[in-house]
Amino acid sequence: MAHAHDAHAAHDHHDDHGPAKGIGRWLFATNHKDIGTLYMLFSLLMFFVGGTMALVIRAELFQPGMQLVDPMFFNQMTTMHALIMIFGAVMPAFVGLANWMIPLQVGAPDMALPRMNNFSFWILPFAFTMLIGTLFVPGGAPAGGWTMYPPLSQQTGEAFPMLIFAVHLMGASSIMGAINVIVTIMNMRAPGMSLLKMPIFVWTWLITAYLLIAVMPVLAGAVTMLLTDHYFGTTFFEAAGGGDPVMFQHIFWFFGHPEVYIMILPAFGIVSEIIPTFSRKPLFGYDAMVYATASIAFLSFIVWAHHMFTVGMPLAGQMFFMLATMLIAVPTGVKVFNWTATMFKGSISFEPPMLFAISFLFLFTIGGFSGLMLAIVPADFQYHDTYFVVAHFHYVLVPGAVFSLMAAAYYWLPKWTGHMYNMKLAKAHFWLSTIFVNVLFFPQHFLGLAGMPRRIPDYSTQFADWNMISSIGAFGFGLSQLLFVYVIVACIRGGEKASDKVWDSGRPHGLEWTLSSPPPYHSFETAPEVK
C-alpha cells in the first residue's frame, strides 16, 4: 500500500510519474502495464475477428452442399482465420501477459527496453490492417492455407506481397518482444532471485522467448524466398528452375513446430501458477517442470517433418521423426503428472481460474493423445489432411492455449484492475465455453476418422450429422465469449475492492501479490529482497 500511496503522491507533483493523459498515454506508452493492456485488448479484438471467420466456415459447413459463400472465399476464410488466431490472438495475448506479469514477478520496475516494447506493439495494428486489407484487393485474401505452401501460394493475387510483409512485421514484433523478455529476466531480477527461484510462468516465457528468436527469423527467411520467387526470378521452390517445393515445407515446419510450442509453453506456466494457488499446496516437482519445459523446447526442433510424412521421405526419416515426436509425450507426461500430483490431497476450491485450469488439464491431454496417434506414420497416412488433424490442433489450441489465457485473465484481473469480477457470470462463461468447445471439436474426430478432408467447403452427406452438431457448438462457443468481454469490461469499470492477495487461499505466492491491487503505475522502484 505504501507503494501505491507513493505513486499517487508522486503523480500530484511530477507528471512523468503517473500515466499521461488522453490518447498519448497509449500511443507513446512505455509503461509495461499499459503496453501489456494494449497487447491483451488487441488480441481480444483479433480473437473476435478470427472467430467471426471461423463462424463463416462453420455456417457453410452446417449442411452439405454450397449455401453461403463461394469456395474461393471459404478458402480465404480458413487461411485468414488461422493467421489471425495464431499471430493476432494467441501470440499477442501471451506477450501481453509477459509484459504485465514478468516485471511484477521478478521484482523489476518495468521491462528492460521500454521504447522497443512500444514499437513491438504498435507495428501489430499495421501488420493486421494490411493482412485484413487483403480481403478487399483484386484476387481476394490469401487462400492457399496459412502454411503458404508453394506453388499454390504463388497463385495468390495482389494480396501476395501484403501477406508476405504482414508476416514480416508480425515476426519483427515477436522477435522484439522476445528480446525484451529475455533481457528483463536475465538482468532485472530482484536480488536473491536465482534462476531456479523464478516463478514458473517466468521460466516458461524465458524458454519461449528463446524459441521465438530462434525460429521467427527462419519464417521471415522462408517468406522472403517466396517473395523473390514471385517477383525476382529466383527458383528456391520452383521445380522448373531446379528448386524444390518440398524444401519450403521443410523450412516452414522447422519454424512451424517450435511455433506450436511458443503457443503452449506459456500456457503451461500459467496453469502451473494457478493450480497450486487453488489446491493450497506448493507446485509438485518445480525443478522437473523447468527441465520438462526445456526438453520440450529442445525436442521441438527435431520433429518438424511429422507435419509432412506424406511427401515421400525415406523410411529412416519417417522412423526418426515418428520416434522423436513420440518422445515429446515423456516431458509432457511429466507435466500432466505434476499438475495432477499438485492437486492430489489438496484442499481444492473451484474459482473461475481453477475451473479453466482443470479444464485445460483434461482437454489439452485429449489433444496430446490425438497428437500421439498422428505421430504414428502409417496411421498418419490415413489421418493426414482430414478433420482428425483439425480436431487435434484445435484441442491443444482452444481448450489448451486459449483456456489458459482465460484462466490467466480471471486469475490476475483483480490484481490488474483492483476490482473483483462477477464470479457467477465468470463461472457461467466457463461452463458454456467448456461444454460448447467439446460440442464443437469432439465430433471432428469422428469426421476425420471417417475420412472428411480439411479445407473443403462441401462434403458427402454421410458427414452431415456431426457437422451440424459441430456448427451448433461453434456458434454456442462464439456467443459465449461475449460474456467474457462483458465480465472483463464490468471488472475494469468497477466492482468490489480486491485485496492485495486477491485469493483468500493464503497461497498465491510470488512478488506480484505483495503489491497493492491495482499495483502502482511504477512498481518495485526499490528492488524487493528474495530469500
Add this chain to the structure above:
Amino acid sequence: MTDAPLKKANRSLTRQLWIFAAGSFAFGFALVPLYNVICDVTGYGDRTKLVEASSFTAPEDKNRLVTIELLSDSPAIGDWEFRPAVGSLEVHPGRLSEAKFYARNLRNQAVVAQAIPSIAPLQATKYFHKTECFCFTPQPFEAQQERELTVRFIVDPKLPVNIDRLTLSYVMYDAKSTS
C-alpha cells in the same frame, strides 16, 4: 532503472540477442544448400544418377513382370497438351523397354520445354534406369507442333520383390524463362 551498469548490461545482451536473431535468419537461407547436400548424401532426387544410368545392363528376368504406370502432368504455367501413349505396360526386369508420350504446344509461338521425371514409390527410384529420355535435354517445339517423345528404360532385377508396380510420371514445364 536508470543506473548505468544495468543499462550497459541490457544494451550488450540486447545486441547479442539481435545477433542471435540475425543468425537464425541466415540459418533459414543456409537450409537451402544444406537441403541439397542432404539430398546428395542420401541420393534422394539426384538427377545426375539418372544420366549415369544410360550405360546400365543386366540379365533379363523372364519369371517376373513389373507393371509400369505412366502419368503426365502439365502445370498451370504454360499451355501444353501432354499425355502418355498408353496408361500402363508390363515389363520383365532387366529388359530394355520403351514408353511413348505425346506433347503438343498449344501456343502460336515456338517454345522450349523441359520434362521433370518422378518415380513412385520412392524406394524404387534407384532401380529404375533410364537409358534414353526426353527429359535429359530441353525439347524445342514449333508453334502448335505435336511431337512423340520417347523414354527407354531398364528395371533393375534387384528391385525389391515386394514392389510389383511403379509409377513413372512427368511434368512438362515451360523452360523459356531459364533457357
